[in-house]
Amino acid sequence: MFQDEAGFGRISQPAHCWAPAKCRPSVPCQRVREYKPVYGAVSPEDGESYFVVLDKCNTENMSVFLKGLSEKYPEDLILLCMDQASYHTTSALEVPKNIRRFYLPARTPEMNPVELMWREIRKRGFKNQIFDSIDEVIKRFNEVVSGITNDTIQSITFWSWIKEVVKL
Numbered sequence: 001m002f003q004d005e006a007g008f009g010r011i012s013q014p015a016h017c018w019a020p021a022k023c024r025p026s027v028p029c030q031r032v033r034e035y036k037p038v039y040g041a042v043s044p045e046d047g048e049s050y051f052v053v054l055d056k057c058n059t060e061n062m063s064v065f066l067k068g069l070s071e072k073y074p075e076d077l078i079l080l081c082m083d084q085a086s087y088h089t090t091s092a093l094e095v096p097k098n099i100r101r102f103y104l105p106a107r108t109p110e111m112n113p114v115e116l117m118w119r120e121i122r123k124r125g126f127k128n129q130i131f132d133s134i135d136e137v138i139k140r141f142n143e144v145v146s147g148i149t150n151d152t153i154q155s156i157t158f159w160s161w162i163k164e165v166v167k168l
Helices: 058-073 114-125 136-145 152-159 162-168
Strands: 002-011 030-042 049-052 079-081 099-103
Touching: 002 049, 002 114, 002 136, 030 058, 030 114, 030 136, 049 136, 058 099, 099 152, 114 136, 114 152
Parallel strands: 002 079, 079 099
Antiparallel strands: 002 030, 030 049
16 A cells, blocks of 8 residues: 545635636635645555544654554555655554554655645645635535545556556
């Protein structure tokens, strides 16, 4: 599985949209600096995923995420690929027995297929949207994630180099 975190909040980014000819669309936009980090992991081979919204990115919450991931797949040995954030590599991190971590090279987010999942989630539920509260943001996030199938996750994340590694 590949793991990463992303922030979802109330700062909106205008995006392209359809409008009738000779009509300039009005796109809502807001700059409220309120967000929640989402921890996520995906398995490109079978499209399985696990996402959880927490309060901040730190060692304690990373331990909570790993515990939840372990409990979701208790019979599996999880090989978890992640970046080298300090709270991923610290010895204070509580790593369940069925999880083995390994790391992407430093400063290479383009190697992590979860990055494309964040983009897909934002495209499906956050394009040209404004939210009255952070609770609405989290509700929308959960709605979008529940609508993404394993096949979709697989099609987005199962890159050719990952397929080669899985064959080994």
